[in-house]
Amino acid sequence: MIDLPEPTVLSVGALGDHRFPAGAYAYTGSALGTGGFARVDRHRRVAAGEHDVRHWHVDHLLGHSETRIDRVIESAGADVECVVAGRLPEGPVDGFGSSDCGCVSHLSTAPDVGALADLAVRAHGAATE
Numbered sequence: 001m002i003d004l005p006e007p008t009v010l011s012v013g014a015l016g017d018h019r020f021p022a023g024a025y026a027y028t029g030s031a032l033g034t035g036g037f038a039r040v041d042r043h044r045r046v047a048a049g050e051h052d053v054r055h056w057h058v059d060h061l062l063g064h065s066e067t068r069i070d071r072v073i074e075s076a077g078a079d080v081e082c083v084v085a086g087r088l089p090e091g092p093v094d095g096f097g098s099s100d101c102g103c104v105s106h107l108s109t110a111p112d113v114g115a116l117a118d119l120a121v122r123a124h125g126a127a128t129e
Helices: 038-047 057-062 081-086 113-127
Strands: 002-004 008-011 017-020 023-027 107-110
Touching: 002 057, 008 057, 023 057, 023 113, 038 057, 057 107, 081 113, 107 113
Parallel strands: none
Antiparallel strands: 002 023, 008 017, 023 107
């Protein structure tokens, strides 16, 4: 869960420049591959300004000086990335985080971080039942 207090335009690698409204964002990713949840720690370092390499789409959003990670919601050991992404509201950038699957996007947005987090928790719960 990511909070962006002010609207901004960001370049998202090969996806180009996109407008990001102020509000809450849910990025749905998988920690099942090499490195596992160490990737989440890397994303935290990008958000804190301690690491400036932009490898994944989410790094471009997290690397913006105004964003902050609000919380991480996980379904450890479960491959539910696409199912969870499909249960969340649409995001502002088609193809964000979904270049390796058939999903429209793995970035969702809503005005309120608490409400979006509640949706994400329910999506994770439903996906792992």
